[in-house]
Amino acid sequence: MQLINPELKVDFLGKRKLAMIFSGILLLLSLGLVAGKGLNFGIDFTGGTLVEVKFKEAPAIADVRKALTPAGYGQAIIQEFGAPEEILIRVQNQDSSDSSKISTDILDALGVGLGADNVEMRRVEFVGPQVGEELTQAGIFAVLFAMIAILIYVTFRFKLRFAIGADAALLHDITILVGVFALTGKEFSLPVVAAILTVIGYSLNDTIVVFDRIRENFDFNRKRKHPDDEVDVVNGSINQTLGRTLMTSLTTLLVVLSLFFFGGEVIHDFAFALIIGILVGTYSSIYIASPVMLSLEGRFETSDEEREKLEARP
Amino acid sequence: MQAYPRWKLWLILIVLVVSAMGTLPNLTTPPSWWPSVVSQPMNLGLDLKGGIHLVIDVNVEKAVEHSVEEDVDTIRRVLRENKIRYRKLDADGKTLIVQLKNDSDSAAAETLLKKEMPGYTTVAEAGRFTLTISETEAKEIKKFAVDQSIEVIRNRVDALGTTEPVIVKQGERRILVQIPGYEDSARAKGLIGRTALLEFKLVDEKGDLEKALSGKIPQGDIIVYGKAEDRGGKMLRQPYLLKKRTELSGAEVADARVSIDSQYNEYAVTLKFNNKGARKFDKLTNAHVGERFAIILEGVVQSAPVIRERIAGGTAQITGSFTSQDARDLAIVLRAGALPAPVKVVEERSIGPSLGQDSIEQGMNSIIYGCIAVLIFMVVYYRLFGLVANAALIFNMLLIAAAMSMIGSTLTLPGIAGIVLTIGMAVDANVLIFERIREEIRLGKTRLAAIDGGYDKALSTIVDANITTLIAAIVLFQFGSGPVKGFAVTLSVGILASMFTAIMVTRAIVAFSIEKKSSKELSI
Numbered sequence A: 001m002q003l004i005n006p007e008l009k010v011d012f013l014g015k016r017k018l019a020m021i022f023s024g025i026l027l028l029l030s031l032g033l034v035a036g037k038g039l040n041f042g043i044d045f046t047g048g049t050l051v052e053v054k055f056k057e058a059p060a061i062a063d064v065r066k067a068l069t070p071a072g073y074g075q076a077i078i079q080e081f082g083a084p085e086e087i088l089i090r091v092q093n094q095d096s097s098d099s100s101k102i103s104t105d106i107l108d109a110l111g112v113g114l115g116a117d118n119v120e121m122r123r124v125e126f127v128g129p130q131v132g133e134e135l136t137q138a139g140i141f142a143v144l145f146a147m148i149a150i151l152i153y154v155t156f157r158f159k160l161r162f163a164i165g166a167d168a169a170l171l172h173d174i175t176i177l178v179g180v181f182a183l184t185g186k187e188f189s190l191p192v193v194a195a196i197l198t199v200i201g202y203s204l205n206d207t208i209v210v211f212d213r214i215r216e217n218f219d220f221n222r223k224r225k226h227p228d229d230e231v232d233v234v235n236g237s238i239n240q241t242l243g244r245t246l247m248t249s250l251t252t253l254l255v256v257l258s259l260f261f262f263g264g265e266v267i268h269d270f271a272f273a274l275i276i277g278i279l280v281g282t283y284s285s286i287y288i289a290s291p292v293m294l295s296l297e298g299r300f301e302t303s304d305e306e307r308e309k310l311e312a313r314p
Numbered sequence B: 001m002q003a004y005p006r007w008k009l010w011l012i013l014i015v016l017v018v019s020a021m022g023t024l025p026n027l028t029t030p031p032s033w034w035p036s037v038v039s040q041p042m043n044l045g046l047d048l049k050g051g052i053h054l055v056i057d058v059n060v061e062k063a064v065e066h067s068v069e070e071d072v073d074t075i076r077r078v079l080r081e082n083k084i085r086y087r088k089l090d091a092d093g094k095t096l097i098v099q100l101k102n103d104s105d106s107a108a109a110e111t112l113l114k115k116e117m118p119g120y121t122t123v124a125e126a127g128r129f130t131l132t133i134s135e136t137e138a139k140e141i142k143k144f145a146v147d148q149s150i151e152v153i154r155n156r157v158d159a160l161g162t163t164e165p166v167i168v169k170q171g172e173r174r175i176l177v178q179i180p181g182y183e184d185s186a187r188a189k190g191l192i193g194r195t196a197l198l199e200f201k202l203v204d205e206k207g208d209l210e211k212a213l214s215g216k217i218p219q220g221d222i223i224v225y226g227k228a229e230d231r232g233g234k235m236l237r238q239p240y241l242l243k244k245r246t247e248l249s250g251a252e253v254a255d256a257r258v259s260i261d262s263q264y265n266e267y268a269v270t271l272k273f274n275n276k277g278a279r280k281f282d283k284l285t286n287a288h289v290g291e292r293f294a295i296i297l298e299g300v301v302q303s304a305p306v307i308r309e310r311i312a313g314g315t316a317q318i319t320g321s322f323t324s325q326d327a328r329d330l331a332i333v334l335r336a337g338a339l340p341a342p343v344k345v346v347e348e349r350s351i352g353p354s355l356g357q358d359s360i361e362q363g364m365n366s367i368i369y370g371c372i373a374v375l376i377f378m379v380v381y382y383r384l385f386g387l388v389a390n391a392a393l394i395f396n397m398l399l400i401a402a403a404m405s406m407i408g409s410t411l412t413l414p415g416i417a418g419i420v421l422t423i424g425m426a427v428d429a430n431v432l433i434f435e436r437i438r439e440e441i442r443l444g445k446t447r448l449a450a451i452d453g454g455y456d457k458a459l460s461t462i463v464d465a466n467i468t469t470l471i472a473a474i475v476l477f478q479f480g481s482g483p484v485k486g487f488a489v490t491l492s493v494g495i496l497a498s499m500f501t502a503i504m505v506t507r508a509i510v511a512f513s514i515e516k517k518s519s520k521e522l523s524i
Helices: A013-036 A061-071 A099-114 A129-157 A160-184 A190-222 A230-262 A265-287 A289-295 A304-312 B006-027 B060-081 B103-116 B135-158 B185-193 B209-213 B275-287 B324-336 B353-406 B413-442 B447-479 B483-516
Strands: A048-055 A077-081 A083-091 A119-127 B051-058 B086-092 B095-100 B120-125 B128-133 B166-170 B174-180 B198-202 B221-231 B234-243 B253-261 B266-273 B293-297 B300-303 B315-322 B343-351
Touching: A013 A160, A013 A230, A013 A265, A013 A289, A048 A099, A048 B353, A061 A077, A061 A083, A061 A099, A083 A099, A099 A119, A099 B185, A099 B343, A119 A129, A119 B353, A129 A160, A129 A190, A129 B343, A129 B447, A160 A190, A160 A265, A160 A289, A190 A230, A190 A265, A190 A289, A190 B413, A190 B447, A190 B483, A230 A265, A230 A289, A230 B353, A230 B413, A265 A289, A265 B413, B006 B353, B006 B483, B051 B135, B051 B185, B060 B086, B060 B095, B060 B103, B060 B128, B060 B135, B095 B103, B103 B120, B103 B128, B128 B135, B135 B166, B135 B174, B135 B185, B135 B324, B174 B185, B185 B324, B185 B343, B198 B234, B198 B275, B209 B221, B209 B234, B221 B300, B234 B293, B234 B300, B253 B315, B253 B324, B266 B275, B266 B324, B293 B315, B300 B315, B315 B324, B343 B353, B353 B413, B353 B483, B413 B447, B413 B483, B447 B483
Parallel strands: none
Antiparallel strands: A048 A083, A048 A119, A077 A083, A119 B343, B051 B174, B051 B343, B086 B095, B095 B128, B120 B128, B166 B174, B198 B293, B221 B234, B253 B266, B266 B315, B293 B300
């Protein structure tokens, strides 16, 4: 079976202007959303308390709120989590008292208001203000560090302009992924940062496969009497790897969808981030990485001396 | 096609056998003769097993301040022994200030202080000394405070009777506490978080409490309040005027047990002092019959009974309208000893047992469904070669399970996500190879040459692509916390395993099935 007709020759790069405009709009939209609407940061970053409880009988949200009010948490964010019996309660850190005790107060209040036998603790998460700041820092560091490490590796294995193309694609993917989180208002938590790093790895994986083929074809092309234009070589390379690109995206998408549908509420957002990341990552490895790399033609590299050396190779 | 090297076959066979053996303990209890290296099942993380996860911050600055305060006594003693009189002697945060009565003593005092207080830098100016604790000394005290806190917390957690709690230092001043299989987060936090500082001080019976409350506290006295009590809708706190000096402390307690107070028929905690404490208590009660002594727990006066007679037995009782749980926990913390500095819970991630069980089920489901989907897809798309890739994929799963069990790493929910993702990415190497073989065939190569070409040309791509993913996984491991680390581990293990299975194992299978088959067409 074939997904892609091997004879197929799509002029991907011919449409690169269009793709650039499309991506540009998406990027601007994403940045606008993040700046305007903002991200719904989870307690990992803002600090706060999250309590997940399971009731024997599904309660009305209003009743849960009523039970929490005497304890002073009437303003808490209360929502259903996956099933009507499961409720998620979120409270911000308080300056005055020891915030680590909030979860205890909440569980006690629920027990008093709705019956202790009816309430089961599923999960308690508390992140102190200091830790929240540290996790934010660590998250930003991680993304930056990964990008730098990749820049170095790709420069070492390929060339600087390939590395810049790869990082441009990554930046593109991350920005749009974050933009989607701003748009949907889904919680931006630590696992989502983990998903971003995974998307970095994945998107890069895709890009590298295309680059690898481009490098191979460049070498081949240079040895020919009448070398083709770089654009044509790149276009050919993208077409040659298209079957694999789509195939791998499909298999990965299959498992991530399985995670999304069967993995449970706790990793739902994580799986969601991966799905978006895979889609955007596949697109960017075709339409962003290579065009950016091409647009840097002649910069940063191959002095004539080096080229002669290459040409002298048997 | 070149002959497939023998040693590679053996390697594959050995890895297969070891992986199968390493995976077995996860499915069933292995027989007794089973080698111990491969007999450990995977560790499950708290998010799968359920339990309490706390990160505790030790207020090490307080420990330093406390130590500086204690040195006031040292200086007092040293100066007195050398007959140097002082006007003022005080601790202020990290510094001690000594003001001499006679400037003429300055030289003697300076030599003395420098000799006796080596952990401080001493600055002298006209009969006044400022001693600042040195960085190294402060660091030492901080480290000691954290280490000692770990000991105390371990004693307290052990008293809960759970199996295999984890209590380790995290960074400079934090302590990670994990109590698997325990769900009473409130009690755990209560037990771990209290300083359990117990002090016995005499009540200043001659002092005027009213005057002291208006601000005129007699020299050497302090005001300490009792527990808040609700009387007719008003919260009242009973103030006590006490001697500043601590006569006895929790450090001299050898044992603490729950008891019933015979007088009020209430829960109480009976303390038993160690030898030194018993002697002190004996002397104290002997010398102050008819006076009161206050029992102060964590800065709050629990009770201030009158000493009716000399108490020689070395026991004392703490009362305070406790519930049975209160009394039990108080006994636990008093037995375990006081924390050297106040602590605070700065992070908690506790999981109830039912959520852990659900997560395992859902995680396994997503692995199974994801795996089936990929297996079917590969066969439909690559036919016979798809089967080969599938065999490698199953081998890969086996290898991951065995590696995780053998290196003793912990499987978390994000870790399961990592495995699921690996399934999708593991076949990528085979996709690369197979697509390349198809290309070679289209170029008109013979089937054996096409297979060789496909594997050879795809190799560098596979290595490059996987190393970059590995870089991301390593960064994730470095910066991630807790469960996220688990994801990085399974992802890394999965990538490495997939490179082995997708390249080596499929090649071996292909090499053998091709030699035997005679058909001209490749089923790809």
